[in-house]
Amino acid sequence: MIEAELRNGHLFAQLDDEQLAKVSRHAVRKNLDTGEFLFDQGDAADRFYYVVSGQIKLFRATPTGSEKIIEVITPGSTFAEAMMFLDRPLFPVGAQALTPAEVISVNSANFAAMLKESVDTCFLLLGDMSQRLRGLLREIDELSQYSAISRVAAYLLQSAPQESDTFELPVPKQVLASRLSVKPETLSRIMKQLVQNEIIQVKGSKIDILDRGNLKKTADACAIQQDQLQATFHYPCAPE
Secondary structure, eight states: OHHHHHHTSHHHHTSOHHHHHHHHHTOEEEEEOTTOEEEOTTSBOOEEEEEEESOEEEEEEOTTSOEEEEEEEOTTOEESGGGGGSSSOBOSSEEEESSSEEEEEEEHHHHHHHHTTOHHHHHHHHHHHHHHHHHHHHHHHTTTTOOHHHHHHHHHHHHSOTTOSEEEOSSOHHHHHHHTTOOHHHHHHHHHHHHHTTSEEEETTEEEESOHHHHHHHHGGGGGOSOOOOSSOOOOSOOO
C-alpha cells in the first residue's frame, strides 16, 4: 500500500519498481491529529516526508515566541528531502498538522544510497530543488516591491478556480496572514477594504470574487506570475 501511494508523488514517480520497493521497505506511515507536531525545529533530520492527506504547516519560531509560517504542504507533496545531503542535519523548521493528516516518512540515508545508483533520479531531485530555490529567490526579489494588499489579492486570484468566482479559503485566516507576512488585523482590514470596494464578498472562509478585473489590478504583477511552482512548494508572492 505504501509503495502504491508513493508512486503518486512527483519525486517517486520516476523510480523503477526495484528502486521504489527499496524505498518503501524503509518507509513508515504516520497519522496526525489536528495540532499534532510531526517534528520540532532543531530535531535531527534523518527522514523526509510525503503527504498523503491533510495539510502540514512548516514554520519557524521567533525569539519572541511567535511563528512565521513558511509553507503549507498539501497532499501529493514531499518536503525536507534536501536535508539528506547535509552532514548531521537538523530541521530548520517545525512541522505541525493543520488538519487531520496522513504522511509517509522516508529514510533519508536509504534514499541517498539509492540515488548513488541512479543518475536520472539525482537529476530529478536536483530539478525539484532548483524549482524551490527559484521560488525562494522570487520571494526575496519581491520583498520590497509589493504591498500587503497586493499580496492578498494575488493569493485570492491564485486560490480561485478558473471556472468559478466562489471558493473556500484553503487555510484558516490566521495561517494565511502568517504565510503572507501580514498581521491578522492587517489581513482583516485588507479584506474589509476589498469588500467595501465591491471587489469581493466574504462570509466566514467563503470568498466570492465580484470584480476579477479590479482584483487583478490590485494584485498588480504579483498576481500574474506564470511560473508558479507545480511540485512541492507553492509560493504566494513575497512577504514584506
